[in-house]
Amino acid sequence: SSELTQDPAVSVALGQTVRITCQGDSLRSYYASWYQQKPGQAPVLVIYGKNNRPSGIPDRFSGSSSGNTASLTITGAQAEDEADYYCNSRDSSGNHPLYVFGTGTKVTVL
Amino acid sequence: QVQLQESGPGLVKPSGTLSLTCAVSGGSISSSNWWSWVRQPPGKGLEWIGEIYHSGSTNYNPSLKSRVTISVDKSKNQFSLKLSSVTAADTAVYYCAREIIVVVPAAYINWFDPWGQGTLVTVSS
Numbered sequence: 762s763s764e765l766t767q768d769p770a771v772s773v774a775l776g777q778t779v780r781i782t783c784q785g786d787s788l789r790s791y792y793a794s795w796y797q798q799k800p801g802q803a804p805v806l807v808i809y810g811k812n813n814r815p816s817g818i819p820d821r822f823s824g825s826s827s828g829n830t831a832s833l834t835i836t837g838a839q840a841e842d843e844a845d846y847y848c849n850s851r852d853s854s855g856n857h858p859l860y861v862f863g864t865g866t867k868v869t870v871l
Numbered sequence: 872q873v874q875l876q877e878s879g880p881g882l883v884k885p886s887g888t889l890s891l892t893c894a895v896s897g898g899s900i901s902s903s904n905w906w907s908w909v910r911q912p913p914g915k916g917l918e919w920i921g922e923i924y925h926s927g928s929t930n931y932n933p934s935l936k937s938r939v940t941i942s943v944d945k946s947k948n949q950f951s952l953k954l955s956s957v958t959a960a961d962t963a964v965y966y967c968a969r970e971i972i973v974v975v976p977a978a979y980i981n982w983f984d985p986w987g988q989g990t991l992v993t994v995s996s
Binding site for chain 1: 907909916917918919922930931932933966973978979980981982983984985986987988989
């Protein structure tokens with residue numbers, strides 16, 4: 762199966778922009794979805810498809826993709842954006858489809 | 872608005888079987904969605920376990936396939952997870968989630984939303 766690799770941790774100053782990347786072969790074929798997870802809470806969907814935000818997700822969150830890399834950008838990071846972020850995509854490299862999560866990125870807002 | 876709620880024993884003995892149920896409210900499990908289980912060991916990342924459609928069709932993570940069974944009970948609007956021969960490595964928070972899939976020309980788009988709150992299962996004697 763494929764792997765999705767993310768930087769373990771990134772930091773961003775309050776109000777600045779941070780980009781979180783996710784690399785993997787499956788991203789050449791499938792879109793990534795992105796999840797925010799705060800301590801002790803379940804993951805929450807923030808981006809899916811080409812660049813779609815669920816209802817209630819602020820427009821400072823955006824997604825993009827190029828080649829084998831998907832990116833989640835937070836423009837004007839807020840203190841409440843401090844969390845772990847995971848990407849996910851479908852992977853059909855085996856006999857049956859499965860889904861793979863990225864290794865996760867811890868975002869610290871300074 | 873669809874909501875999911877996991878339930879089941881929080882403690883399972885080694886070599887035993889972990890059994891969890893996910894109750895779906897605010898929508899029908901027979902809708903055109905797949906239903907998934909995802910787990911997260913303490914302090915670690917997310918791992919997709921498997922999924923089921925209301926017809927009973929399933930897909931499993933190959934790394935767990937020999938030990939996993941996911942089933943659906945349409946009459947109770949819920950689906951379940953069984954993981955056999957558990958060890959301490961199976962200690963994790965287990966989440967259920969709805970998976971939405973949209974297939975358009977030249978694109979396959981999927982996402983997991985919503986998620987249940989998660990339930991911690993500890994494997995210990």
